[in-house]
Amino acid sequence: MNQKQKAYIYLLITTSAWGSLYVAGKFVVESIPAFTLLFIRYAIGAAILYFVYKRGEVQKIEKKDLKYFFAIGAIGYFSGIGLQLAAIQYCDASLASLINSTNPVVIILVAIPVLKERATLHKVIAVAITMAGAGIIIGNIEGKSAMFGVILSLGAVITWSIASVLVRLVSKKYDSLTITLYGMSTAVVLAFPVSTYELIKNHIGWSVVTPSLIAAILYIGIVCTSLALFLWNKALSLVDAATCSLFYPVQPMVSTLLGVLFLGEIITVNFIIGGIFIIAGILYSILTDMDKSSKIGQRNAEQEP
Secondary structure (H helix, E strand, O other), rough: OOOOHHHHHHHHHHHHHHHHHHHHHHHOOOOOHHHHHHHHHHHHHHHHHHHOOOOHHHHOOOOOHHHHHHHHHHHHHHHHHHHHHHHOOOOOOHHHHHHHHHHHHHHHHHHHHHOOOOOHHHHHHHHHHHHHHHHHHOOOOOHHHHHHHHHHHHHHHHHHHHHHHHHHHHHHOOHHHHHHHHHHHHHHHHHHHHHHHHHHOOOOOHHOOEEEEEEHHHHHHHHHHHHHHHHHHHHHHHHHHHHHHHOOOOOHHHHHHHHHHHHHHOOHHHHHHHHHHHHHHHHHHHHHHHHHHHHHHHHHHHOOO
């Protein structure tokens, strides 16, 4: 098995795990609130990643860069993932997953003003296709509860996209393990008081804890967080980021399948059509970016003496 084949297996496991997170998360948030799950998930994930890797591999952060790491943790890991988990309390796991899969395209919109990237025709087309798909799905949603879940999912997409752009800035100086650990640690600190408030307000005690709940939480913390991030980073070390991004559509496909099988969710025609548009927009964005990078690399190679 060559390096690319290994990377593809890592990516399939990773994106499938992220897809299953929505279904496992929907089961958990029926017993404990979203930010409590967020706190437990990242406490488990950060601890495992910290002790699996050698402590010396975690870089020290320069003082001037602390603000970026706090923003990544607060906006992305805390707000973005918190909203994502809160969304599945109100709408189907498959719907929340599909909306959140638009992240690669929404990042384009955020990167234009923040990183001063150009709004090329390819980017405009990708955004238009993806947003059209989201519009088809959202326009067919009935009920205030489901619509509120969609709004929370959109908030999760926007906040995570902002954090992703900030990650691009700091990744020039720091490795992905360091960024991930600091992001998770920030989220754990911010989520602790919110989790405490949730538990007190909802009068949640140890009576809600069952073997199946513990199993689901451990699955989310170990498989969907620690293992998935580890394999994602391994894949990034073997193939380029654009190739890794091609596997994003696997996430909503897995969550939709599991949602139907285990949660009895119903898939509408609008959901299928909108999903096709969203996945097409994501793939168009990634493939055109890969083509552009390939041409730049070829041009640079031709200019070498």
